[in-house]
Amino acid sequence: MLDNSTSAKPSVSWALGLSRGGLIDLPGVGLAHEAAATALNRLMKRAQKSGFKLSIASGHRDYGRQLTIFNAKMCGERPVYGDSGALLSKQLLGSRDWLHAILRYSALPGTSRHHWGTDFDIWDPTAVPKGYALQLQPSEYGRDGPFAQLSSWLTSLMVKDDAEGFYRPYTGELGGVAPEPWHLSHRPSAELFQPLVESAPLIQVWSGQAQQLGQSPECEALAGLREVKAQHEAIMAEYVRSYWV
Numbered sequence: 001m002l003d004n005s006t007s008a009k010p011s012v013s014w015a016l017g018l019s020r021g022g023l024i025d026l027p028g029v030g031l032a033h034e035a036a037a038t039a040l041n042r043l044m045k046r047a048q049k050s051g052f053k054l055s056i057a058s059g060h061r062d063y064g065r066q067l068t069i070f071n072a073k074m075c076g077e078r079p080v081y082g083d084s085g086a087l088l089s090k091q092l093l094g095s096r097d098w099l100h101a102i103l104r105y106s107a108l109p110g111t112s113r114h115h116w117g118t119d120f121d122i123w124d125p126t127a128v129p130k131g132y133a134l135q136l137q138p139s140e141y142g143r144d145g146p147f148a149q150l151s152s153w154l155t156s157l158m159v160k161d162d163a164e165g166f167y168r169p170y171t172g173e174l175g176g177v178a179p180e181p182w183h184l185s186h187r188p189s190a191e192l193f194q195p196l197v198e199s200a201p202l203i204q205v206w207s208g209q210a211q212q213l214g215q216s217p218e219c220e221a222l223a224g225l226r227e228v229k230a231q232h233e234a235i236m237a238e239y240v241r242s243y244w245v
Contacts, residue, residue, distance in 0.1 A: 015196035017063035017115030031060040033117035036186035058121040061114035074223035118189040141181040175242030
């Protein structure tokens with residue numbers, strides 16, 4: 001059962017995506033941190049008045065879902081693309097380069113901001129034909145893309161710090177994550193979770209020892225664990241902490 005209390009405080013298990021913590025379920029938003037969801041609803045109403053239908057393409061994502069995505073990519077069972085859009089080959093890249101190619105577009109389980117319920121991937125379904133296959137590619141939000149006007153409207157609000165507390169953490173200016181103009185983060189809520197994402201509990205969970213944090217022992221180990229552990233501090237600095245506020 002979800003905790004609907006407005007006083008629900010972030011915990012390590014919530015921050016790592018192992019529990020739903022104080023997430024609430026709201027129509028049109030889904031599972032989300034209450035303050036972030038409230039702010040997002042305000043932003044959606046303002047977007048509607050400006051002629052946009054700001055909608056959620058992806059919101060909360062738990063540890064298990066992120067693990068499935070990451071492990072499938074590490075094992076070569078799910079496609080991994082480079083910045084040019086070309087399909088990469090696991091056989092042609094060394095283990096280190098393969099890992100960093102994945103981290104460019106997919107967060108390590110336990111480090112995804114989508115665990116917190118404070119971050120949302122957005123789009124406007126009214127700007128494209130019915131049945132449009134959303135790609136979440138920068139070109140869709142660029143000058144000639146279908147969501148260019150929505151993106152520009154959001155940018156104008158963020159420049160004035162008038163976007164209900166939302167900003168874009170992934171602009172391509174800080175660490176190794178590729179630019180994500182569709183990714184909005186509710187800064188006042190997200191910053192509460194950042195200090196809880198630490199290496200020690202992450203390594204336990206990556207090793208399949210989630211029970212150490214009071215979670216179910218049925219936790220699959222992270223694929224490529226040896227490579228991740230060997231450089232986890234550098235990974236945390238480049239792909240996680242560089243985006244903290």
